[in-house]
Amino acid sequence: MAVVNPSTLSVGSVLAQEAEFSSPLRLVSGQEIGPYRLAYETYGRLNARADNAVLICHALNASHHVAGSRPDNPDDIGWWDNMIGPGKPVDTRQFFVIGVNNLGSCFGSTGPASLNPATGQPYGSDFPVVTVEDWVHAQALLADRLGIHRFAAVMGGSLGGMQAMQWAISYPSRVAHAVVIASTPRLSAQNIAFNEVARRAILNDPDFHGGHYYAHGVVPRHGLSVARMIGHITYLSDDDMAQKFGRSLRGANDYRFGFDVEFEIESYLRHQGEKFSGYFDANTYLRITRALDYFDPARSHGGDLAKALAPATAAFCLVSFTTDWRFPPERSREMVSALMQNNARLTYAEIDAPHGHDAFLMSDPRYHALISEYFRQVHRTLGRTDD
Amino acid sequence: MAVVNPSTLSVGSVLAQEAEFSSPLRLVSGQEIGPYRLAYETYGRLNARADNAVLICHALNASHHVAGSRPDNPDDIGWWDNMIGPGKPVDTRQFFVIGVNNLGSCFGSTGPASLNPATGQPYGSDFPVVTVEDWVHAQALLADRLGIHRFAAVMGGSLGGMQAMQWAISYPSRVAHAVVIASTPRLSAQNIAFNEVARRAILNDPDFHGGHYYAHGVVPRHGLSVARMIGHITYLSDDDMAQKFGRSLRGANDYRFGFDVEFEIESYLRHQGEKFSGYFDANTYLRITRALDYFDPARSHGGDLAKALAPATAAFCLVSFTTDWRFPPERSREMVSALMQNNARLTYAEIDAPHGHDAFLMSDPRYHALISEYFRQVHRTLGRTDD
Numbered sequence: 213m214a215v216v217n218p219s220t221l222s223v224g225s226v227l228a229q230e231a232e233f234s235s236p237l238r239l240v241s242g243q244e245i246g247p248y249r250l251a252y253e254t255y256g257r258l259n260a261r262a263d264n265a266v267l268i269c270h271a272l273n274a275s276h277h278v279a280g281s282r283p284d285n286p287d288d289i290g291w292w293d294n295m296i297g298p299g300k301p302v303d304t305r306q307f308f309v310i311g312v313n314n315l316g317s318c319f320g321s322t323g324p325a326s327l328n329p330a331t332g333q334p335y336g337s338d339f340p341v342v343t344v345e346d347w348v349h350a351q352a353l354l355a356d357r358l359g360i361h362r363f364a365a366v367m368g369g370s371l372g373g374m375q376a377m378q379w380a381i382s383y384p385s386r387v388a389h390a391v392v393i394a395s396t397p398r399l400s401a402q403n404i405a406f407n408e409v410a411r412r413a414i415l416n417d418p419d420f421h422g423g424h425y426y427a428h429g430v431v432p433r434h435g436l437s438v439a440r441m442i443g444h445i446t447y448l449s450d451d452d453m454a455q456k457f458g459r460s461l462r463g464a465n466d467y468r469f470g471f472d473v474e475f476e477i478e479s480y481l482r483h484q485g486e487k488f489s490g491y492f493d494a495n496t497y498l499r500i501t502r503a504l505d506y507f508d509p510a511r512s513h514g515g516d517l518a519k520a521l522a523p524a525t526a527a528f529c530l531v532s533f534t535t536d537w538r539f540p541p542e543r544s545r546e547m548v549s550a551l552m553q554n555n556a557r558l559t560y561a562e563i564d565a566p567h568g569h570d571a572f573l574m575s576d577p578r579y580h581a582l583i584s585e586y587f588r589q590v591h592r593t594l595g596r597t598d599d
Numbered sequence: 600m601a602v603v604n605p606s607t608l609s610v611g612s613v614l615a616q617e618a619e620f621s622s623p624l625r626l627v628s629g630q631e632i633g634p635y636r637l638a639y640e641t642y643g644r645l646n647a648r649a650d651n652a653v654l655i656c657h658a659l660n661a662s663h664h665v666a667g668s669r670p671d672n673p674d675d676i677g678w679w680d681n682m683i684g685p686g687k688p689v690d691t692r693q694f695f696v697i698g699v700n701n702l703g704s705c706f707g708s709t710g711p712a713s714l715n716p717a718t719g720q721p722y723g724s725d726f727p728v729v730t731v732e733d734w735v736h737a738q739a740l741l742a743d744r745l746g747i748h749r750f751a752a753v754m755g756g757s758l759g760g761m762q763a764m765q766w767a768i769s770y771p772s773r774v775a776h777a778v779v780i781a782s783t784p785r786l787s788a789q790n791i792a793f794n795e796v797a798r799r800a801i802l803n804d805p806d807f808h809g810g811h812y813y814a815h816g817v818v819p820r821h822g823l824s825v826a827r828m829i830g831h832i833t834y835l836s837d838d839d840m841a842q843k844f845g846r847s848l849r850g851a852n853d854y855r856f857g858f859d860v861e862f863e864i865e866s867y868l869r870h871q872g873e874k875f876s877g878y879f880d881a882n883t884y885l886r887i888t889r890a891l892d893y894f895d896p897a898r899s900h901g902g903d904l905a906k907a908l909a910p911a912t913a914a915f916c917l918v919s920f921t922t923d924w925r926f927p928p929e930r931s932r933e934m935v936s937a938l939m940q941n942n943a944r945l946t947y948a949e950i951d952a953p954h955g956h957d958a959f960l961m962s963d964p965r966y967h968a969l970i971s972e973y974f975r976q977v978h979r980t981l982g983r984t985d986d
Contacts, residue, residue, distance in 0.1 A: 241856035341856040401840040401864040402832060408865040409828045411858055412872070416821035418805055434803035441796045442829065445789060453788040459895065467893055469628035469728040471798055471885055475892065477788040478795040485799070498858055505862065506854055508846065537924075 221298040223255040223280035226290075228320060231357050237315070237350055243340040247329070250354050251313040251320025252276045255296060256304035258360070263388075263594050265360045266307045266587075267351060268292065269368035269375035272443070272500050273492060275319035278311030279304070294575040301583035306591045307364060315350050316342040316499045324495030325426060337423025341499055344371075344507045348378045352386065364590055366526075367391035369572035370539065371500070374507045377547070380524035381509055387526040389590050391583070394536055394572035396543035397517050397550070398508040403538065406446055407501040410439035414494045423495055436494045437485030444484050449535035449568030453477065517550035527557035529586050531579065533571035534564045559586060608685040610642040610667035613677075615707060618744050624702070624737055630727040634716070637741050638707025639663045639699040642683060643691035645747070650775075650981050652747045653694045653974075654738060655679065656755030656762035659830070659887050660879060662706035665698030666691070681962040688970035693978045694751060702737050703729040703886045711882030712813060724810025728886055731758075731894045735765045739773065751977055753913075754778035756959035757926065758887070761894045764934070767911035768896055774913040776977050778970070781923055781959035783930035784904050784937070785895040790925065793833055794888040797826035801881045810882055823881045824872030831871050836922035836955030840864065904937035914944035916973050918966065920958040921951045946973060 228251050236246025253276050258265060268278045270291070279290040279297050296302045296309050313321040316339060324339035331338075355363070366379040366387050373395025380390040399407070414420060417435030421428050445453075457477040461467075464474070473479045513519035528551055532544035541562045548560045563579045565571040571579070615638050623633025640663050645652060655665045657678070666677040666684050683689045683696050700708040703726060711726035718725075742750070753766040753774050760782025767777040786794070801807060804822030808815050835843075844864040848854075851861070860866045900906035915938055919931035928949045935947045950966045952958040958966070 241854075243856075398846065400837060401844040401846065401862075402835075402837045404846070404862050405828075405832045405840065405864050405868055408862075408868055409825060409832070412821075412828065412869070413800060413825050415858060416804075416825065434799075438796060438800050438803065438825065441792075441799065445792045445796070448789075450787060450789045453792065457788040459785065459788065459791070459898075467628075469630075469889075471802060471889065475788075475791050475795075477792050481792055481795055482799070502856075502858065511846075 221300075222289075222293060223297045223304050225283045225286070226253050226255065226277075226280040227283055228253050228276060230320065231354055233350075233353060237346065237353075239340055239346045240343045241341055245315065245322065245340055245342075248315060248322035248350075249320070249326075250315065250322075250350060252354060253278060253280075253290075253311045255279050255309040256307050258308040258358070259594075261595060262359055263362060263364060264307050264591075265355070265358075265363050266302055266309045267355070267363050267366045267379075268296065268309060268311045269347070269351070269366065269372035270311070270314065271368070271370040271372045272497075272504070273488070274372075275317065276311040276313040276321075277319070279309070292573065295580070295583065301580050302367070302587050303591075307587070310354075310358070312351055312354055314342075314347045316496060316503075318493035318496045323493065324423070324499070325493050334424075334426040336426060336495060339495060339499070341502050343503050344374050344378045345382060347503070348375055348382050351375070351379075352383055355386070362386050362388060364594060365389040365391055365587070367393075368395070369393040370395055370569065371504055374504075377521075378507075378509065380526040380528070381521060384523050384525045387524075388593075389529060389586075390524070390526040391529045391586070392544075392547065393531045394533055394539055394569055395530075395547075396539040397510060397547050399505055404505050406442055407505055410442050411498055411501060413438040413442070414498060417494075420494065425494070431489065432494045433486075433489035436489040436492065436497060437482075439497055440488040440492075441481045441485040444481060446538045447569045449537065449566060451535060452566050452568055455566070517546060518553040521547075521550050521554055521556070524554070524556065527559075529559045529583075531561050531563060531572070531582065533568070534562060535566055536569045536571060538569040608687075609676075609680060610684045610691050612670045612673070613640050613642065613664075613667040614670055615640050615663060617707065618741055620737075620740060624733065624740075626727055626733045627730045628728055632702065632709070632727055632729075635702060635709035635737075636707070636713075637699055637702065637709075637737060639697055639741060640665065640667075640677075641698075642666050642696040643694050645695040645745070646981075648982060649746055650749060650751060651694050651978075652742075652745075652750050653689055653696045654742070654750050654753045654766075655683065655696060655698045656734075656738070656753065656759035657698070657701065658755070658757040658759045659884075659891070660875070662704065663698040663700040663708075664706070666696070679960065682967070682970065688967050689754070689974050690978075694974070697741075697745070699738055699741055701729075701734045703883060703890075705880035705883045710880065711810070711886070712880050721811075721813040723813060723882060726882060726886070728889050730890050731761050731765045732769060734890070735762055735769050738762070738766075739770055742773070749773045749775060751981060752776040752778055752974070754780070755782070756780040757782055757956065758891055761891075764908075765894075765896065767913040767915070768908060771910050771912045775980075776916060776973075777911070777913045778916045778973070779931075779934065780918045781920055781926055781956055782917075782934075783926040784897060784934050786892055791892050793829055794892055797829050798885055798888060800825040800829070801885060807881065812881070818876065819881045820873075820876035823876040823879065823884060824869075826884055827875040827879075828868045828872040831868060833925045834955060834957045836924065836953060838922060839953050839955055842953070904933060905940040908934075908937050908941055908943070911941070911943065915946070916970075917945070917947045918959070918969065919949050920955070921949060922953055923956045923958060925956040
């Protein structure tokens with residue numbers, strides 16, 4: 213007899229959808245972009261009250277493909293498949309879950325590699341700089357299209373958590389719960405510094421061609437690869453790297469006294485960089501890191517985060533990870549403190565997990581138990597909201 | 600009446616010297632390099648017993664110009680001038696201090712930019728990979744030349760501290776005190792990862808030309824600049840960066856929605872990168888980061904650092920800084936633990952200083968008081984050694 217562990221169930225094969233928007237989107241920068249397209253996937257079913265929708269916001273390099281596999285590729289599993297599915301922490305038997313690719317990305321939504329209707333050529337560097345507010349604005353228009361007035365939850369990790377936070381600020385009446393994981397209310401100087409080095413590596417690559425590399429049939433893959441390597445170091449904890457790679461040599465018992473791959477960690481990073489530069493768009497990388505730099509809701513309130521969060525009526529669930537040195541627990545505690553000043557409903561957990569920033573993508577049992585329980589409660593309250 | 604604070608005194612204007620070595624140096628890699636030249640400076644006077652010499656070993660980007668100014672440029676102050684001089688922690692009225700530029704560097708000693716006698720062209724990528732052991736070996740030959748059998752102290756911070764450690768292991772009878780500051784007995788996977796990204800940035804720069812860029816009249820300045828920016832982030836603490844730069848914008852009150860310099864931290868890093876790429880040799884950068892990667896005295900002792908340090912008879916003074924995340928206090932404690940296993944004479948201080956790894960170059964009062972007191976004791980024992 214086969215015993216099925218529900219936590220291993222998947223939403224199965226999922227076809228991506230597209231929503232076209234003919235009216236231009238007015239951006240925070242003052243520029244407009246349009247017409248534009250958003251790629252998205254959905255899992256589960258929207259209930260009759262349309263109050264069981266959960267929006268999943270993605271981080272730097274992810275997409276709308278959050279869970280399940282793709283019809284054309286059963287091995288292409290969604291980036292948060294361990295979190296979303298039948299019997300998983302965000303249970304698709306109870307919730308209607310939406311994954312959306314952000315504007316400016318490179319996985320189906322309109323971005324720098326898309327054709328600019330004004331020129332018939334890819335936008336390239338003419339694609340505007342988009343912000344977290346802009347993404348949230350576009351996501352809200354998609355929600356309108358899908359008949360969702362109010363989300364049971366908006367949820368994300370890292371940059372995705374910033375979007376969840378921004379939702380609670382921009383559209384208080386449309387978010388019942390904001391689930392903000394491994395995130396920060398603003399980048400630190402060190403965070404910006406790493407982003408800037410990554411951007412320099414891309415901008416200095418001779419194959420960048422001022423952002424119009426598509427026309428040259430090349431991509432700035434060296435620069436993008438270095439950018440990804442830098443990013444990757446900041447996603448892992450020092451200890452985790454030490455445990456996984458240590459000082460192990462690659463394919464040799466002794467030093468070879470050269471600059472080819474010598475240590476396992478070098479091999480791993482190069483591989484990550486090369487793989488990434490093969491599928492990710494450099495112009496998108498520039499824009500998403502800039503959106504990270506710019507996010508700072510307290511900025512227009514004299515640095516007062518509590519004031520920035522004052523409009524929010526959502527209940528918040530915040531999670532941080534002890535070994536995350538990119539967005540360490542201190543950053544989440546700032547949000548907790550601001551939300552407590554506002555008497556917001558709030559759950560906060562600091563998970564003692566070894567995997568650094570990437571922990572938000574892993575299935576640490578305590579972390580997943582917390583999210584499961586949180587969403588069980590969210591589910592219990594469905595139908596009770598009256599706004 | 601002018602009151603002179605002795606701590607503000609300088610060794611004054613110092614002329615660099617050169618020592619030529621006609622016999623090739625056999626390197627750890629098995630290669631040989633020679634003839635070769637070492638550039639050095641000295642401050643103070645060697646006493647009659649020749650037992651008051653202190654060797655200062657430099658870190659990645661520094662040189663033999665440790666203290667004082669240069670005859671041709673009074674503004675070119677040595678990199679550790681706050682530490683070395685009359686009345687300073689290493690008092691040049693008592694000690695004969697030597698700064699030496701390491702083999703493979705680019706400030707006067709033979710390195711990749713030097714002419715290869717075999718070809719009449721710069722060595723470029725034909726310059727061998729040198730190690731900490733090789734540097735120490737060459738320094739010992741310089742000491743022979745200067746009539747110094749035994750150093751009162753060998754001292755350095757970061758990579759310089761590794762050399763001090765290696766001296767105590769390689770030449771136990773020639774080092775009375777090893778002063779090892781903000782150092783580590785080996786790089787972590789994360790340390791190697793940062794070095795590797797920096798090297799990729801250089802190696803991928805089209806102006807690198809396989810290391811033979813001298814012949815093309817160019818230098819891989821973009822790659823070297825990115826390398827330096829990465830390094831620089833790891834030298835500063837997160838808090839220090841936050842305090843110095845925070846999220847301040849450069850020359851504007853609002854975001855400009857582009858990829859030019861926007862934040863002060865970006866401006867600072869770009870400036871550091873550009874300045875560095877104007878004077879430092881990329882081939883040297885590759886080699887020095889590799890020497891850092893390779894340093895691991897415990898490696899040939901099955902990872903047992905105490906065994907590696909067993910030959911050492913020197914007294915050790917170790918210092919680490921609480922906010923140094925490049926070589927954090929834990930790394931120094933590993934050395935302390937190994938030395939305690941060996942019943943070595945040992946002083947260890949963890950200085951609570953905000954400046955990250957770079958703290959070893961700053962004049963934190965507690966740090967300098969410690970080094971002052973340590974060297975007063977070293978001075979008191981001069982003449983008493985009998986080996």
